[in-house]
Amino acid sequence: MRETLICTGRLGDHPYRFPETGVLVYSYEEICYYLSQHMICYLHSLPDEELLLFMKEELGLEKLAKSLSKLNNPERDQMKYFAALFREGSYFHEEEIREILDEYRSLKNAPTHLQLKMMGDLMMENRRASAAIDYYDKALACPEISDKEAGELCHNMGAARMRLFRFQDAGLDFLKAYQKLEEEKSLFYYYMSVCFLEGEEKADEEIRSLEVPDILLESFRPKRQMFLEEFRHSDLSGACRRLQFMAGSGREEEARIKREKQVRTMQRRFRSELIRA
Amino acid sequence: MEQLERKCLAGIDLGPASVSLSIYHEDKEEMAEECFPFDTGDSQDYIGAGMGLLEKYMELNQIKWSDFSAVFFAMQDPSVESRERLTSLLPEEVKGEARIITRFRAFVEYVFHQERMIWDRNTLLMEYEGGSLRYILIDQIRRARQKAYRAVMKEVDLEEYGIKSGDPEQDQKFSKMMRHFLVQNPANIIFLTGSGFEGNWMKKTLTYLCSGRRVFLGQNLYANGACLLGQNTIPLMDDGMILMDGPEMVYHTIGIVSSEGGKPSYVPITSIGREWYNTRGFVDIILDKSKKIEFFYHNTWANEMEGAVCEIKNLPERPPKTTRMRVSVRFNSQNDGVILLKDLGFGKMYPGTGIVTVFPFSLIS
Numbered sequence: 001m002r003e004t005l006i007c008t009g010r011l012g013d014h015p016y017r018f019p020e021t022g023v024l025v026y027s028y029e030e031i032c033y034y035l036s037q038h039m040i041c042y043l044h045s046l047p048d049e050e051l052l053l054f055m056k057e058e059l060g061l062e063k064l065a066k067s068l069s070k071l072n073n074p075e076r077d078q079m080k081y082f083a084a085l086f087r088e089g090s091y092f093h094e095e096e097i098r099e100i101l102d103e104y105r106s107l108k109n110a111p112t113h114l115q116l117k118m119m120g121d122l123m124m125e126n127r128r129a130s131a132a133i134d135y136y137d138k139a140l141a142c143p144e145i146s147d148k149e150a151g152e153l154c155h156n157m158g159a160a161r162m163r164l165f166r167f168q169d170a171g172l173d174f175l176k177a178y179q180k181l182e183e184e185k186s187l188f189y190y191y192m193s194v195c196f197l198e199g200e201e202k203a204d205e206e207i208r209s210l211e212v213p214d215i216l217l218e219s220f221r222p223k224r225q226m227f228l229e230e231f232r233h234s235d236l237s238g239a240c241r242r243l244q245f246m247a248g249s250g251r252e253e254e255a256r257i258k259r260e261k262q263v264r265t266m267q268r269r270f271r272s273e274l275i276r277a
Numbered sequence: 278m279e280q281l282e283r284k285c286l287a288g289i290d291l292g293p294a295s296v297s298l299s300i301y302h303e304d305k306e307e308m309a310e311e312c313f314p315f316d317t318g319d320s321q322d323y324i325g326a327g328m329g330l331l332e333k334y335m336e337l338n339q340i341k342w343s344d345f346s347a348v349f350f351a352m353q354d355p356s357v358e359s360r361e362r363l364t365s366l367l368p369e370e371v372k373g374e375a376r377i378i379t380r381f382r383a384f385v386e387y388v389f390h391q392e393r394m395i396w397d398r399n400t401l402l403m404e405y406e407g408g409s410l411r412y413i414l415i416d417q418i419r420r421a422r423q424k425a426y427r428a429v430m431k432e433v434d435l436e437e438y439g440i441k442s443g444d445p446e447q448d449q450k451f452s453k454m455m456r457h458f459l460v461q462n463p464a465n466i467i468f469l470t471g472s473g474f475e476g477n478w479m480k481k482t483l484t485y486l487c488s489g490r491r492v493f494l495g496q497n498l499y500a501n502g503a504c505l506l507g508q509n510t511i512p513l514m515d516d517g518m519i520l521m522d523g524p525e526m527v528y529h530t531i532g533i534v535s536s537e538g539g540k541p542s543y544v545p546i547t548s549i550g551r552e553w554y555n556t557r558g559f560v561d562i563i564l565d566k567s568k569k570i571e572f573f574y575h576n577t578w579a580n581e582m583e584g585a586v587c588e589i590k591n592l593p594e595r596p597p598k599t600t601r602m603r604v605s606v607r608f609n610s611q612n613d614g615v616i617l618l619k620d621l622g623f624g625k626m627y628p629g630t631g632i633v634t635v636f637p638f639s640l641i642s
Contacts, residue, residue, distance in 0.1 A: 002571035002586070003541055004533040007561035007601065015624070026624045029563055033599060033623070090536050091563065091598065 008089030012058030016051055021126040022272055028059055032091045035082065039104045040118050045074045046081055064088045079104075113142035117153060119277075124156065127272050129163040134277035136160065151180030158189060163273055167193045184216065191220050192227070200224075285344050288504025289331065290351040290383065290497070291363070294406065294472055296327035297500035298334070300345075301508060308504065310497045314472075324359060328366045342368050348375040349503035351383035355525060355552065378506065379552055380404075380499045381430045381523045384413050384468075387502030389511040389519070396426070401464035402498070405473025408442055410435055413523075414462050423518065430523035433458065442473065452481040467492045470499075519550040520577055524611075527556045529640045530575045531606045531616070546606050549577050553608035561621070564600040568592060572616060574640055587636040592620060599623040612640045 008028045015024035018034060020041045025031050031051070035042075049069070056065035067084055071077035079101060086097045107115065120135035136157040140150060158173030171193035177186035187207070194203040200221075207217045231237055239262060247255040284303035289296065295314040302309070313330045315323060335341070342348070348371050352359055360377050367375055378386075388396045402413040410433040419425035438454040440447060467490055474494060486492045513519050520528060530545035547558040562570065568589045575582050592600060601621040608614035616636040622629025 002534070002567075002569065003536050004570055005563040005565060005598070006533070006535045006544060007563060011561070011621075024625045027601070029598070029601065030624045030626065034626070093536075094539065 005090055008091070009055075009059035009061045012054065014058060016054035016058070019048065021122070021128070022275075023126065026058075028055070028061060028089055029091045031055075032086055032089070035085070036092070036100050038122065039082075039100065040107055040115065040122060042078065042082075043108055043115060046072065046078060061088070111142075111144060113139040113145045113149065113153075116142070117149070117156070120153075120156060120160070123277070124160060124163075127163075127269070128275055129160040129273040131275055131277040132160040133157060133164075147180050151177045151183070151186070154180065155183075155186045155189070158186070158193070162189070162193065167196045171197070178210075187212065187216070188220055188223060191217075192224065195224065284346045286504050286507035287345045287348045288351065288383075288500045288502065288507065289327075289348065290380065290499035290503065291324055291327045292353050292380075292406070292499075293323045295496075296330055297497045298331065299497055299500040299504040300340075301504050308501065310500070312496050312500075322362075324362045325366065328363070342371045345371070347507040349383075349507050350375060350377045351380050351499040351503040352377060353380050355379050355554075360554070376506075376555065377552075378503060378555065379523070379525055381413060381428070381521065381526070382550075382552060383499040383502035383506070385415065385428050385502070385514075385519065385521065385550075386506045386511065387498050388415060389513060390502070390505040390508070395466055397424075398465040399463055400466045400468070401462065402468040402470065403474075404471045405469070406471035408435070408473070410440075410473070412458075412462075414464065418520070424513075425518045425520065426513065427520045427522060448478055448481050451479070452485050455482060455485060465490055468498060469494045470496055514550045515548060517545060517548045517550065517577070521550045522578070525552045525554075527551060527553050527608060527611060528576065528578045529612075530577065531558070531614075531638070532573050532575065533560070533562070533570065533604075534573060543573060543575065543582075545575065546604060547608075553611045553614070557605065557607045559603060559605040562602050562604055563598050564589070564592075564602060566597045570602075570604075570618070572636070572638070574638065576640070583641070585636075585638060587616065587618065587634070589618060589620075589634050591632055593627075593630060595623065595627045599627045601629070614638055 010027075012026045015026050016031075017024050018038070018041075021038065023034055025034055035047070052065040052069050055061040055068075064085070068081060071081040071084065082104065083097065083101060086092050086100065092100070107118075110118075116135045116139035120132040120139065123129070123132035123135060136153050139145070140153050140157075145153075154173045155177035158170040158177060161167075161170035161173060171190050174186045174190035174193060177183070178190060187210070191203050191207055194206050204217060207220070208214075243255050243259050243262070246258070284301075286301040286303075288299040288301075290298075293315075295312055297312040298310070300309045301307075311334060313327075313334070315326050315330075350363060352363070355377055363377065364372060364375075384402050388400050396415060397417070399417070400415040404411045404413075411430065412433060413428060413430045415426055415428045417424055418427045433454070435441075435454075438450050440450045440454060444450070467486055469492065483492070511519070517530060522528070526549075527547070528549050530549055531547045532543050532545035534541050535544045536542075544560070545558075546560050547556050564570075569586050570589070571584055571586045573582055573584045589602070599622075601623055603617075603619045603621055605617045605619070606614065607617075614637070616638060618634040618636065620630045620632045
């Protein structure tokens with residue numbers, strides 16, 4: 001007999017936004033799923049009271065909200081809070097709940113710099129580059145960090161700075177990462193950031209000055225071409241070409257309005273990258 | 278100060294001989310009743326004639342359809358044609374709001390809206406109309422803590438007893454028939470309705486019926502029942518505790534098996550005890566790794582269960598447990614219907630496609 005999972009509560013008309021990532025949720029099941037994937041955000045805290053209000057008013061889960069409101073001590077009540085939340089419905093089996101809580105426990109026991117790196121990576125996944133940089137910075141300041149871990153952090157930091165168009169700082173991060181890890185990917189991104197700032201010739205020169213084998217530099221060029229090609233086929237590039245065509249065919253005013261709208265959309269999307277931790 | 282909006286509910290019984298109207302005023306907490314018999318020529322299109330009389334009554338009393346927050350029609354013949362005919366005569370403002378139920382259901386609603394002593398023991402309705410006698414018997418079929426009831430609607434063959442309207446021996450024969458009937462179908466509460474009981478011919482019958490029983494005679498039972506349904510639904514019916522054995526009535530529940538406290542349990546999506554065209558239900562479910570859902574059809578009459586597996590196709594790839602499906606069930610007749618499964622996705626994390634899977638079902642047992 002096949003069992004089916006029935007939803008708990010109703011779908012909310014207005015969503016709840018998790019402040020750490022900006023993710024919107026509309027149901028109890030989405031809350032459970034989100035939390036199970038983002039337990040790292042709650043190592044020293046609990047979800048805010050707005051979430052309880054959302055459960056009560058939008059999802060009709062008054063009883064659950066009331067019982068969770070009593071568990072408000074972040075240091076003492078975290079396990080009880082998540083266990084009570086996950087056990088309210090049947091979204092997770094008991095075994096799954098135990099696994100999530102075990103993983104949460106091991107996250108809490110992980111070294112601080114690892115916790116901070118994970119938070120930084122999570123911020124990157126959620127288009128929050130500035131917040132990611134804050135976490136990577138804090139992780140790099142931890143005394144117990146190894147060279148390998150520092151290299152990985154520098155690489156990720158470089159990627160975050162690239163997102164903010166800070167190519168010069170990003171280049172330095174990738175270079176530091178290459179020095180610590182000696183990994184090709186960090187060197188390639190260093191090459192790319194120099195390309196963006198000073199062109200391909202200067203980038204070639206920089207790579208040669210690092211005394212890396214010529215064959216490595218040779219492999220970067222087609223890889224860069226692939227990146228450019230990929231961008232050429234992206235939605236954004238397509239939209240730009242359409243606007244150019246529109247402007248060139250005597251529809252300047254229409255193209256201007258569309259361009260402004262596109263810029264506003266990009267600005268709006270970019271805004272989340274600037275939110276600090 | 279602005280006056281609070283008050284509810285005004287209407288229950289209308291459209292029969293071949295008359296139209297009855299019950300209006301419940303929530304502010305006064307009282308029920309007003311009217312009954313309009315048809316002229317002899319009106320039986321051809323009794324729906325049209327009934328609606329015409331209603332319109333006249335409402336015009337005279339300055340009542341508008343928009344004054345009613347809910348309108349319920351009880352019909353003796355709720356066939357597709359009759360329902361379509363009625364809907365075509367309704368004004369636009371009530372077309373979507375009005376609900377049509379059978380007289381059978383209207384009586385059961387009437388009974389279960391009364392105090393417990395009326396329905397807790399066997400209750401009987403005899404309808405004597407146009408020379409034929411129909412009855413509805415409500416009896417308790419489960420006497421456990423959670424009680425269950427069965428309502429049956431049947432016709433009595435009057436010819437078997439030689440009963441004819443206007444016959445000088447009608448009272449005696451009717452009384453004899455009732456004795457036989459009540460031995461087989463004991464009842465403590467009896468309702469009598471229909472024009473057949475008019476004319477002061479019942480003497481022996483009434484004497485017999487009234488001995489040790491409570492007997493009520495009334496002509497507005499169906500309209501009252503329909504009106505009471507507008508006030509609130511019966512919890513026993515919502516919980517599927519009233520099995521209605523009659524035409525148009527659904528006695529299968531459509532459901533799924535879900536885990537409750539770690540144990541599998543059957544969760545019905547639709548309930549029994551309503552007309553097939555008034556039976557529908559929905560539930561939101563989450564798909565696990567598999568894209569298959571097993572539905573179960575429970576025949577409450579025979580207590581049999583059959584299952585069917587529905588596979589959902591054309592869904593985008595998503596992690597397990599990140600697909601919410603809205604399952605809606607509706608009937609196309611007493612024994613078949615359709616289950617619609619709509620992909621709602623998983624909020625903004627995995628947006629829904631809105632794809633609807635249609636899964637027809639046929640109830641064999």
